Amino acid sequence: MKIPLHIVSGFLGSGKTTLLKKIIHTYSGQYRLGIIQNEFAPANVDGEELINTGKDFHLLEINNGSVFCACLLGDFSRSLEKFIDTCHPDILIIEASGLSDTTSTAEVILSGHLSDKLFLASNWCIVDTVNYHRTGSLKQRVEHQIRMADIVMINKTDLAEEQMVKKTVEEVRITNPFAEIQLTRFCDADIHIGQSAINKFYPGHNQSLAKPEINSMVMKSGKKISCESLVLFMKEWAPKSFRIKGYINLENAETWAVQSVFEKTEMAKTSQRFHPTELIALTDQFTLREWNQAFRKLS
Numbered sequence: 377m378k379i380p381l382h383i384v385s386g387f388l389g390s391g392k393t394t395l396l397k398k399i400i401h402t403y404s405g406q407y408r409l410g411i412i413q414n415e416f417a418p419a420n421v422d423g424e425e426l427i428n429t430g431k432d433f434h435l436l437e438i439n440n441g442s443v444f445c446a447c448l449l450g451d452f453s454r455s456l457e458k459f460i461d462t463c464h465p466d467i468l469i470i471e472a473s474g475l476s477d478t479t480s481t482a483e484v485i486l487s488g489h490l491s492d493k494l495f496l497a498s499n500w501c502i503v504d505t506v507n508y509h510r511t512g513s514l515k516q517r518v519e520h521q522i523r524m525a526d527i528v529m530i531n532k533t534d535l536a537e538e539q540m541v542k543k544t545v546e547e548v549r550i551t552n553p554f555a556e557i558q559l560t561r562f563c564d565a566d567i568h569i570g571q572s573a574i575n576k577f578y579p580g581h582n583q584s585l586a587k588p589e590i591n592s593m594v595m596k597s598g599k600k601i602s603c604e605s606l607v608l609f610m611k612e613w614a615p616k617s618f619r620i621k622g623y624i625n626l627e628n629a630e631t632w633a634v635q636s637v638f639e640k641t642e643m644a645k646t647s648q649r650f651h652p653t654e655l656i657a658l659t660d661q662f663t664l665r666e667w668n669q670a671f672r673k674l675s
Contacts, residue, residue, distance in 0.1 A: 378492075378493060378494055378495045378590065379410075379460065379465060379466065379467065379468055379493060379494050379495075380467055380468070380494075380495060380497035380569070381467075381468045381469075381470065381485060381494045381495065381496055381497055382467070382468070382469045382470070382497050382498050382499070382500065382569055383469075383470050383472060383478050383481065383482065383496070383498075383499045383500065384396065384469060384470065384471045384472065384500050384501075384502070385472045385476060385478045385499070385500070385501045385502070385521040385525070386474065386501055386502030386503065386504070386518075386521065386529075386531075387474045387503075387504060387507070387508075387511055387514070387517075387518045387521075388474035388475075389474075389504060389507070390474070390502040390503060390504040390507075390531060390532075391502045391504070391529070391531045391532070391560075391562070391563045392471050392472075392474075392502055393425055393426070393471065394562055394563045395500075395502060395529070395563040395565065395567070396411060396413075396426060396469065396471055397425070397426060397429055398563060398564075398567070399469065399567060399569060400426060400429050400431045400433055401429060401431060403467075403569055404431040404432050404433050405432075407465075407466040407467045407569070408433075408434070408463070408464065408465050408466045408467075409432075409433040409434065409465060409466070409467055409469065410433070410434045410436065410459065410460070410463055410465030410467065410468045410469070411426065411433055411434065411435050411436070411468075411469055411470075411471070412435075412436045412438065412456065412459070412468065412469070412470040412471065413426070413435065413436070413437050413438070413470075413471045414438045414452075414470065414471065414472055414473045414476065434459070434463040434465060436455065436456065436459045438452055438455060452484065453484050453485070453488065453490060456485070456490065457489060457490060457493070460493055460494075467569050468494065469569065472521075475514070475517060476521070477517070477520065478499060478501075478520075478521050478524050478525075479520070479524050479594060479596065479654050479656075482496055482499070482524075482594050482656065483594040483596065486592050486593050486594055487593075487594075487664075491591070491592075491593075494592075495590055495591075495592040495658065496592045496656065496658070497569075498526045498527065499524055499525050499526050499527075500525060500526065500527045500528075500529065500565075500567070501521045501522050501524075501525035501527070501528050501529070501555075502528075502529045502531050502563065503518075503522065503528060503529065503530050503531060503544060503548060504531060504532055505530055505531060505532045505533055505535070505536040505540060505541055505544050506532050506535050506536050506540075508544050508547075509540075509543075509544075519551050522548055522551045522552050522555070523551055523552050523623060523633075523651070523654075524552075524621075524622070524654065524656070525552060525555050526555060526556065526621075527555060527556045527557075527558060527565070527567075528548050528552065528555045528556070528557050528558070529558050529560045529563060529565050530544055530545055530548065530557060530558070530559050530560065531560045531561070531562075531563055532561065533559050533560065533561055534561040541559065545557060545559075550646065550647060551646070551647070552633065553633050553644040553646065554621065554633060554635040554642060554644070590618075590658065590659075590660050591657075591658070591659055591660065591662075591663065591664070592656070592657070592658045593656070593657050593659075593663075593664040593667065594654070594655070594656050594664075595622075595653070595654070595655045595656075595657070595664065595667055595668055595671065596652060596653065596654050596655075597652060597653040597668075597671060597672075598625075598652050598653070599625075599653065599671065599672065599674070600625050600626060600627040601624065601625075601626060601627060601671075601674045601675065602626065602627055602628075602674075602675060603626055603628070603630075603632075605674040605675055606624055606626065606632060606634075606643070608674075609624075609670070609671065609674060610634060610636060610641045610643070611641075612670070613657070613662070613667065613670070614636035614638065614639055614640075614641045615638060615639040616659055616661040616662055617636060617638070617657050617658060617659040617661070618637070618638065618658045618659060618660075619635075619636065619637055619656075619657065619658045620634065620635070620636045620641075620655060620656070620657045620658075621634065621635045621636075621655070621656055622634060622653070622654045622655035622656055623646065623651050623653060623654050623655075624653045624655070625651060625652055625653050630645055631645075631646045631647070631651045632644065632645055632646065633645075633646050634655070653671075
């Protein structure tokens with residue numbers, strides 16, 4: 377059976393470790409939890425904080441930015457595969473570094489041997505309301521994490537003025553029109569990591585998704601397509617998928633966010649800034665190779 381994987385992202389100090397501690401306290405008695413912590417620094421002090429909860433879980437610490445730097449993603453993949461084979465977790469949660477590219481992380485996890493062991497169950501991003509507008513040149517990386525999230529937690533709302541919270545919510549909604557937004561203090565979010573989480577993101581699917589025949593995949597492309605091709609592409613592939621989500625770059629320099637649950641598809645124009653196409657799909661009817669080939673043929 378495939379293991380559901382949840383990705384937790386967010387800028388430095390946003391509250392990722394706080395959320396993990398809450399998850400461990402809530403679910404360590406129900407599931408065999410596998411926690412992967414990734415830090416850009418050579419040492420990880422947050423791992424010790426999780427261990428101090430006194431709860432039962434398995435921890436894999438990966439430092440030096442392994443899930444941030446593309447050249448190290450292969451090492452991460454091998455470490456994760458060994459971790460799974462040794463600990464046999466029911467659920468995996470990865471706390472990505474504050475600078476990580478969560479799409480690249482998902483792409484590595486959902487390719488190769490790991491695709492036979494895992495599927496991407498959900499992607500959460502934590503936003504530090506107080507410091508979101510102070511990230512400077514790194515804001516683009518934060519926005520990228522937001523774009524690919526299923527749930528965005530606007531955290532530390534108790535420390536920010538109401539107008540700042542409202543402004544942050546508006547910017548997040550522009551960046552990701554389809555994400556569920558939760559306003560939180562100390563990451564007191566409505567988080568589910570078991571079957572209820574799967575039902576939440578893939579409604580209408582009554583069987584467990586932890587089956588070998590289910591494929592979760594990531595497609596990235598610099599190709600620009602027409603608006604007409606976008607409509608036709610989603611019309612063809614959405615009915616074959618439990619879910620498709622992501623962003624498609626058009627030849628008129630627009631970027632559109634897309635989301636489908638079975639044949640129901642939503643599309644919304646995002647900001648004018650260029651973003652390469654990034655799509656995530658969960659399906660049992662086609663492969664990544666078939667999907668890529670079809671996209672490359674679009675005009």
